[in-house]
Amino acid sequence: MKNSFFKAIPSGETLPINNIHAVSVSMPTLKDVIGYEEQDEKTLKVIKSGYPRFILHPYLKKLSEYIKKKYDVCDEYEVVVLSSQKAAKLISDKYYIYNKIEIDEPFGVILVQNGTSQLQKVLTYIQHVGCNLSSRLAEEYLYKVKEIDTLHKEELEKEEKAKDIVINTLANAYKQPYENVCLTPSGMNAIYSVIRGINSIQSHNGRTVLVQFGWLYLDTMNIVNHHYQRQKIFKDIKRLDLLENYLKQKGLKVAAIITEIPTNPQLKTVDIKALRKLCDKYNIPLIIDTTFATPYNLDLTSYADIFVESLTKFACGNADVLMGAIILNKKHNLSHMNEEFFQHCEPIFIKDIQRLAVEIKDYKKRVKQISKNTIALVNYLKTCPYIKNLYYCMDEQNKDNYCQTIIDDNSYVGIVSVTFNKPFEEVYDKLNFAKGPSLGTEFTLLMPYTYLAHYDLIKSEKGHKELEEIDLPINLLRISVGIEPIEEIINEFKRIE
Structure with a gap:
């Protein structure tokens, strides 16, 4: 078989590659995924960044350290930065946190005592509410105070x-x-x-x-x-x-x-x-x-x-x-x-x-190309003996699928989920697509959904029963279809035949 159009991306690399503001991270093997979920030191060491609501961005870490030095905060407290002073007040009131030091910054800062369960509660609540500080704001702040030497080069609208x-x-x-x-x-x-x-x-x-x-x-x-x-x-x-x-x-x-x-x-x-x-x-x-x-x-x-x-x-x-x-x-x-x-x-x-x-600006064009690729990929996967279950939208033959009542231009939503008749780890590790959290990217992106979204349920018998109750297979692979040439996407899946 000819060489793969897609190239394996090293564990911990940002997705997209070499982008400090990337919201996904490469997890090319199932061992990487499990190591991440288990907080394995070796796995975490290579991760450069991740989905911002789940992994603290390196610039936010650096900013917290800078604020700690700037205001001479003792080691008894952890500095947590947030998107606004309003968010800081919301969380302070919820968890009865009141800064003992006057902090004047254009974003939210709270000081949470180390060695208590309060810190994890605060971080979890920030994750749920989505009031994380922007990595671009942190980058600009750090650059102005000379804590970093360069700014990430990217195209910006006026x-x-x-x-x-x-x-x-x-x-x-x-x-x-x-x-x-x-x-x-x-x-x-x-x-x-x-x-x-x-x-x-x-x-x-x-x-x-x-x-x-x-x-x-x-x-x-x-x-x-x-x-x-x-x-x-x-x-x-x-x-x-x-x-x-x-x-x-x-x-x-x-x-x-x-x-x-x-x-x-x-x-x-x-x-x-x-x-x-x-x-x-x-x-x-x-x-x-x-x-x-x-x-x-x-x-x-x-x-x-x-x-x-x-x-x-x-x-x-x-x-x-x-x-x-x-x-x-x-x-x-x-x-x-x-x-x-x-x-x-x-x-x-x-x-x-x-x-x-x-x-x-390319939103509509991107979605339409992804939809076109998804239709072709679904038609291919329907013929594959190694596919056990195939989940997609839209299936015009499935009368229980009510998407057909609201369909536009015979479009398919650009996500496909599958389970396999082969060992999951073998299949996951072999595919050279980008692999990590998130979806909707121009590049095809795979995610072992249950491992990354519900790992706690995988680890217990009770959790297995709950997954069965909601019809969510442990070894489900979610495919976010990209805009690459469809023949190359299909050829990559042919590698696991």
Whole structure:
């Protein structure tokens, strides 16, 4: 067989390669993945950076050290930097942390006592709320105080045009006015802000239950746990009958329903028309995470009250900007309350917006090419004897898949998940694609989803049962299809035949 078009990327290398602002990291073997999850010293030593909400960026570490010296903070305390002073106050109030030193910086700083469980709680909450400090802001700060010698070279849009380019692109894609779009420093911060907004609006109406429909992304569920004491989870997105029965009893208590279309990583899709009818019947706002669908593959403007999207994924396409967005639907009854939702959003560093403004110009073109490649890849994988299960959206032959009711130009969402009839480690290690967290990149990116998202469940018998209950295989490989020549993508998979 001819040499591979794709080249193995060393463990710990940034994805994209040689980019200090990369949000993914190369994990080329399953041992690397397990070593990362087990916090193996040898594995962690080579990791240059990772997804910013999970791994502290090296510039943020360096900035924390600089702040510690600048304010003569004793070793008893850990310096934690955040996206804003507002975020610092939020977390300080939540965990009863009050800085004993007056710190004056253009971002948030809290001092957390070492050797206590409080530090881990704080870091976890920052991860869930998505109020991490921008690596580009840290870079610029460190450069100005001469702690680093160079700035990363990258193409940036002009500062005065950047925000309008990003917001106008999203407003046009979602068919909404400019003022109905708000940018956030991460997709999780978008979800957090919406949950806070829904809570403040609906609690006055006696609506105190938030419904999660489908097994949602882990941190989405964690945000709900933080802010809703009363919640109801329906794990199977196909069992709309269970939701309907619940709403007959509790519909007037439900503050909102939140779901993903399609779900991550099994690519399941709810009967969206029927779900919308239920929401209308009980006057319940519907929040849809459209990160996988994008506004260019699935037209959901007739269904959602609120859209949330992680712009880090397909909108960016290069895995080097952490950002999200809230889009309020003018067709429904919450769009006039934009201040209620937008006030909880964290500020975004201008250089992140400038970088995304360059990348988002190709958003539609990128998604359409990825969709085209996905159709061809799915057709190939259907013929492969080594494939055990194949999950994708859209399958026009599957009458249970309601995506076909909202499909645009016969598009396929650019994610495919598979399990194999071969040993998972053997297959994973052999493929030369980029391998690590995140998705939506122009380069094909593989992720051993369950290992990286639910490793704690893999380690116990109880966890195995929970994974079975939600139909999530341990050895599932999520494929984020890129824009490379499709014949080369298929040829790489042929290497495992």
